[in-house]
Amino acid sequence: MNDFQFQNTTKVYFGKHQLQHLHQEVLKYGQKVLIADGGEFIRQSPLYAQVLKELTDNGIQIFELGSVEPNPRHTTVNRGVKLCKGNNIQTVLAVGGGSTIDCCKAIAATSCTDEDDVWTLIEKREPINQALAVIAMPTIASTGSEMDKSCVIANEELHLKKGLNGEAIRPKAAFLNPENTFTVPARQTACGGFDIMMHLLDMNYFVDSDKYPLQFNVVETLLRTIREQLPIALREPENYEARATLLWGASWALNSFCTSGFKTAPSNHGLEQFSAFYDQTHGLGLALVVTKWMTYLLEKDPTVAPDFARLGTNVLGCQPVDDVIEGAKNAIKAFDAFIVNDLGLPRTMTEIGLNDSKLSEMAHAAVTGYGDGTLKGYRELTEADCLAIYKMCL
Numbered sequence: 001m002n003d004f005q006f007q008n009t010t011k012v013y014f015g016k017h018q019l020q021h022l023h024q025e026v027l028k029y030g031q032k033v034l035i036a037d038g039g040e041f042i043r044q045s046p047l048y049a050q051v052l053k054e055l056t057d058n059g060i061q062i063f064e065l066g067s068v069e070p071n072p073r074h075t076t077v078n079r080g081v082k083l084c085k086g087n088n089i090q091t092v093l094a095v096g097g098g099s100t101i102d103c104c105k106a107i108a109a110t111s112c113t114d115e116d117d118v119w120t121l122i123e124k125r126e127p128i129n130q131a132l133a134v135i136a137m138p139t140i141a142s143t144g145s146e147m148d149k150s151c152v153i154a155n156e157e158l159h160l161k162k163g164l165n166g167e168a169i170r171p172k173a174a175f176l177n178p179e180n181t182f183t184v185p186a187r188q189t190a191c192g193g194f195d196i197m198m199h200l201l202d203m204n205y206f207v208d209s210d211k212y213p214l215q216f217n218v219v220e221t222l223l224r225t226i227r228e229q230l231p232i233a234l235r236e237p238e239n240y241e242a243r244a245t246l247l248w249g250a251s252w253a254l255n256s257f258c259t260s261g262f263k264t265a266p267s268n269h270g271l272e273q274f275s276a277f278y279d280q281t282h283g284l285g286l287a288l289v290v291t292k293w294m295t296y297l298l299e300k301d302p303t304v305a306p307d308f309a310r311l312g313t314n315v316l317g318c319q320p321v322d323d324v325i326e327g328a329k330n331a332i333k334a335f336d337a338f339i340v341n342d343l344g345l346p347r348t349m350t351e352i353g354l355n356d357s358k359l360s361e362m363a364h365a366a367v368t369g370y371g372d373g374t375l376k377g378y379r380e381l382t383e384a385d386c387l388a389i390y391k392m393c394l
Contacts, residue, residue: 001212001261008255010147011173014248018175019050022135023058025173029133030090034083036065036104038096038139043067047139047180051095063087065107068096071154071161071275071282072103077118080107084132085116091133097192098143098282101136102151105169108132112168119155121164128166136171139180141246142192142283144199144254146174154276159361160369161276176251178243186234190343191283193230193246197223198286199253202266206307206378212262219258222249223315231342267377268293270370271386273362278354287345291336292392297379298328304379308332349393356394363387 013021026033033055037043055062065080083089084107092111094104108131110118136146145151149170152163184192204219226249232242252258271293274285297304305328312318312331316338321327339345346352363386367375375381381389 002263004260006256006260007167008147008170008257009167010171010255012147012176012251013173014176014244016177016179018177019054022051022054022137022175023060025135026055026060026091026093027058028172031059032061032063032087032089033091033093034063034065034080034089034104034107035093035095036068036080036100036107038100039067041183042096042139045183047137048095051093051137063089068100068103070097070099071279072099072106074106074117074119074122074153074155077103077106077110077153078116080104081110081116081118084108084111089132091135093135093137095137095139097138097140098145098195101134101138101143101145101171102153102163104134104136105131105145105151105171106153106164108134109164109166109169118153118164122153122162128164128168131166131168134169134171136174137180138174138176138247138250140184140188140192141181141243141250142195144196144250144252146171146176147251147255149256159276160365161273162369174251176247178240178247181243181247182238184237186237186344188281189233189237190230190345191281191287192250193226193233193283194287194339194343194345195283196226196246196250196253197230198268198283198290199250199266200226200258201290201311202268202286202377203254203264204258205311207262215258215261220314222252222258225249227315227338234343265377266370267375267379267381270366270375270377271381271389273365273369274349274354276365277358277362280352280354284345284352287339287343288347288349288393289389291332291339291347292389294328294332294335296385296389296392298325298332300385301379304328311335356391359387359390362390 092104094101109128112130150165229245272285274280305324309327316334366386
C-alpha cells in the first residue's frame with residue numbers, strides 16, 4: 001500500500017428530517033447563497049419550495065442560477081461565476097444530480113480566481129486550493145459528487161470533458177434524503193446506479209487485491225450491494241431502504257476512502273465520450289462501452305482473465321469454473337445480461353439511434369482529454385484501441 005493522506009470533511013445530513021439544518025450550514029460562510037438546480041422538475045417540486053423557505057425564513061439572501069443541463073457546460077459555469085463575483089456570494093448550493101453539483105464546484109472554484117472562464121482554469125491543470133463553500137443536496141443516487149473533491153465540465157465547442165480537483169471544492173455539507181429520489185424515472189435511476197457501479201469498478205476494482213485487501217473487499221461488497229439493490233429500486237421506486245442504500249453507496253463509491261493507498265486511472269470514464277459527442281447520459285454511455293472494453297482486452301491480453309472471472313464469481317453471480325478464460329467470458333455475458341435485462345439499458349448505439357459519424361473524434365478525445373496520447377488505466381489504450389472498442393458498440 002502506498003503512502004497517502006486521507007481527508008473527507010463533508011458533513012453529511014442523512015435521512016428524512018434534516019432540511020432544518022440547511023440554514024445553519026449556509027450561515028457559517030455568509031448570508032448570500034447561489035442556488036443551482038437540476039431542471040424544471042426540481043424547481044417545481046415541493047423540495048425546492050422547502051429549500052427556499054428554509055433559507056428565506058432565516059434571513060439568507062438567495063440568488064438563482066437556474067437549471068443546469070446534464071454534462072454541465074462551461075458556459076453555464078461562467079454564468080454562475082458572474083453572479084457570484086458580481087454579488088459577493090459566499091456559498092453555492094446544488095439541488096439536483098451530479099451535473100448540478102459539479103457545476104457548483106466549478107463555479108465555487110472559478111469565483112475565487114481572476115478568471116471569468118472556467119475552461120481557462122481547467123486548462124491550467126492545477127489543484128484547486130481556494131473556493132467558495134459548496135453545499136450539495138443530491139436528488140438522484142449517481143455520481144457521488146456530494147462527498148468528492150472533483151468535478152467534470154463539458155465544453156461543447158471543443159467536444160471535450162475535463163475537470164477540476166482539490167479539497168477546496170469538496171462540499172462542506174451534503175443533505176441526503178432518500179425520499180428525494182423516489183420520483184426519479186426508471187431510466188435515470190438505472191443510469192445513476194450503473195454510474196455508481198462504474199466508479200467502483202473502474203477506479204477501485206482492477207487492482208492487486210493482495211496489496212489492498214481492505215479497500216478491495218469494501219469495494220467488492222459495495223459493488224455486490226448496489227447490484228442487488230438497484231433492481232429493487234427499479235421495481236419499487238418508493239422502497240426507502242433500496243433508495244437509501246443506493247444514495248449512501250453513491251457517496252462511498254467516490255469519497256476518497258476506497259482509493260486510498262493506490263493510484264487509479266479510470267479507463268471506461270475516459271472511453272465514455274458519448275455524453276460529450278452525442279449528449280447522452282453519462283451512465284448510459286458507460287453501460288454501452290464497458291463490456292466491449294472487457295471483450296477487447298480479453299482478446300488482446302488474456303492476462304486480464306483472472307480479474308474478470310473474479311468479478312463474475314464475486315459480484316455478478318457466476319458459478320466458479322477452472323478455466324479463467326471461460327470464467328472471464330461468463331462474467332462479460334452476465335454483465336451484459338444485467339445491463340440489458342435487469343436495468344433495461346441499451347446494449348448498442350443503434351438501439352438509441354446513434355451512428356458512427358463521430359467515433360474517430362471520440363477516440364482522439366479519449367486519449368487527449370484523459371491522457372497524453374494514450375488512455376492510461378487498467379491496460380493502456382491507444383487511439384486505435386479506443387476506436388476499435390467504439391466500433392464494437394455499434
